[in-house]
Amino acid sequence: MNETATRVYAEIDLDAVRENVRALRERAPRAELMAVVKANAYGHGALECARAAQEAGATWLGTATPDEALALRAAGIEGRVMCWLWTPGGPWREAVEADLDVSVSGMWALDEVRAAARAAGRTARIQLKADTGLGRNGCQPADWEALVGAAVAAQAEGTVKVTGVWSHFACADEPGHPSIQLQLAAFRDMLAYAEKEGVEPEVRHIANSPATLTLPESHFDLVRCGLAVYGVSPAPELGTPAELGLRPAMTLKASLALVKTVPAGHGVSYGHHYVTDAETNLALIPVGYADGIPRQASGLGPVLVAGKVRHVAGRIAMDQFVVDLDADHARAGDEAVIFGDAERGEPTAEDWARAAHTIAYEIVTRIGGRVPRVYLGGRSE
Numbered sequence: 001m002n003e004t005a006t007r008v009y010a011e012i013d014l015d016a017v018r019e020n021v022r023a024l025r026e027r028a029p030r031a032e033l034m035a036v037v038k039a040n041a042y043g044h045g046a047l048e049c050a051r052a053a054q055e056a057g058a059t060w061l062g063t064a065t066p067d068e069a070l071a072l073r074a075a076g077i078e079g080r081v082m083c084w085l086w087t088p089g090g091p092w093r094e095a096v097e098a099d100l101d102v103s104v105s106g107m108w109a110l111d112e113v114r115a116a117a118r119a120a121g122r123t124a125r126i127q128l129k130a131d132t133g134l135g136r137n138g139c140q141p142a143d144w145e146a147l148v149g150a151a152v153a154a155q156a157e158g159t160v161k162v163t164g165v166w167s168h169f170a171c172a173d174e175p176g177h178p179s180i181q182l183q184l185a186a187f188r189d190m191l192a193y194a195e196k197e198g199v200e201p202e203v204r205h206i207a208n209s210p211a212t213l214t215l216p217e218s219h220f221d222l223v224r225c226g227l228a229v230y231g232v233s234p235a236p237e238l239g240t241p242a243e244l245g246l247r248p249a250m251t252l253k254a255s256l257a258l259v260k261t262v263p264a265g266h267g268v269s270y271g272h273h274y275v276t277d278a279e280t281n282l283a284l285i286p287v288g289y290a291d292g293i294p295r296q297a298s299g300l301g302p303v304l305v306a307g308k309v310r311h312v313a314g315r316i317a318m319d320q321f322v323v324d325l326d327a328d329h330a331r332a333g334d335e336a337v338i339f340g341d342a343e344r345g346e347p348t349a350e351d352w353a354r355a356a357h358t359i360a361y362e363i364v365t366r367i368g369g370r371v372p373r374v375y376l377g378g379r380s381e
Contacts, residue, residue, distance in 0.1 A: 008254040008287045008371050012044050014052040015377030016231050016249040021056035023245045024225050028212055031219040032203065034060035034082065036226035038068055043292075043367045044230050044250055047075050048375055053229060054079060060203075062224055066091050066100070073098040082127065082164075084137065092116030096124045101163055105129045105138050110150055110160075117159040126151065127164030128194065132186035132206070133179055134170040144190050152198045164203045165191050169218075172211040173235035180211075184218060209234040213244060231341075232349050232360045240350075242343055250349070250364055251340035252371070256305070257320070258284040259330050268322050269314030273299060281325040285336050288319040292366040293338070300355035302347035304337040306330040309347055339363070 025033050035053035037046045050061050050072055060080045063069040069083035070091065083095070084103035093116040095102050104110050104126045117124040128151060131138030139147045154160045167187045171177035187206050194201075207218040209228035227234045231241050231248040241248055261281050268274040268282065276282075283305055289295045293316055301312040301321075306328045313324040323336075340346035349360040356363070 006255050007257075008252070008291060009374050010043070010367055010371050011251040011253060011374050011376055012048065013247075013249050013251075013376045014048060016247040017044070017049050017052040017229060018056035018377070020229050020231050020246050020249070021053050021058050021225075024209075024212055024223070024228055025057055028207070028216070028219045028223045031205075031207075032059045032222045034058065034062045034205070034222055034224040035229050036062040036224055037072070038062065038064040038226070039365050042227060042230050042232075042361065043364045045373045045375070046072065047077070048373075049229070049249075050077055052377070060222060060224075062226075066095050066102070069100050070094055070098055073100070084127075084129065088112065092124075093120050096120045096122050099125065101125045101127055103127050103129050103137075103166070104147070104151070105131070106143070107147060107150060110147065110154065114154050114159045123158055124160045125163045126160045127166055127201075127203075128162060128199070130165065130167045130187060130190040132167040132183040132190065134168050134183075136168070138167060141186065141190060144193065148194045148197050148199065155198075162194075162199045162201060164201045164205065164222075165194050165199065166204070167206045169206060169208055169211055172208055172215060172218075173238065175210075175214050175237070180215065210238060213238060227361055227364075230364065232364060234361075236350060240342065241348075247343075248341045248348065250367075251346070252338040252367065253340075254285050254287050254336045254338060256283050256330055256332050256334045256336060257286040258332055259325070259334075267314075268324070269298075269317060271315055274314035274322075274324075276324065281327070281329060282313065283323050283325050283330055283334075283336070284320055285323060285338075286320050287338065287371075288317045288321060290318045290368065291371050292368045293321065294352065294356035294358065294363070294366070296357060297352055297355035301338075302351050302355065304340075304346050306334065309345075 035058040041049035063083045064085040082101040129138040203222040204220040205222035207223040211218045212223040231246040266276045298315040310323045313322045349363040352363045353360045
């Protein structure tokens, strides 16, 4: 390990990423799999995880922003790469020249990608996104006829090729939620209309990680897996990672910066929200909210130190927090596991999510750039 990665570091097990991709492919055996590597692969490292996912059989990669997708291309990533979060004036021409699949939700986007295709002298690969009920990105059913018509016309002139029709679930992490079947029905209707009008998509897709795990009728030609690729359950209601056949890829570790004995009645950290009730040993963990540890988990976040899971004592500060060891002993330099794999007896990202009243997606994704990533399982070259 790099000597600079002693304060705090995130171990990323690329073998776990590969195993998770294979397990997810088994859940959707008739569909291709897109590994979503947006937001630096949910904090795990986009380039390394993209390569590992491709090695395990992911035939598509997905990013939110075009800059994320272009960075993969610049690093030598080949194969199908899709990006979907566009704003006017975005790098359309660069995306066309990089042979990316770009998502189109409205007329403005279609106009800009057509102009970029003409400027590049190439045909743009576009995927039409249908808003089937999420109410976020995507084209409303009332506007679908116009968008499909314009896309078919653009395809006839050769500026674009419609490679996909897709949508996104609002509540797939809540099995049985009535919106799921309503969205599936809307997607089938909007897809059927597009195909009737002459769209021949290479891929039709709506399934995210939870739908991949629980909703086979949503798999169509392609499933888009994000959090599950990294071995974190997309919802506690669906089961633990182990129950879902997944293995967490990230283990966040730190070295104790100080261990000291303090008397009873000693305040700990800002505001003295924690006061010792007896003489005790305090351990200082040199990680804080500047590294992505949620301050909302003050007093609750679990950490494995000196063989036991303990909880943050007092407030989490920008660069550090404290745990109370009681009568147990440790030394500066000893390892603390902030989260990892429950199968090894470690706290998990889900444990921290509960402590911070958020979701595990946020816990892993928010681990910042000040935290080095150390790759296990063979860095792909």
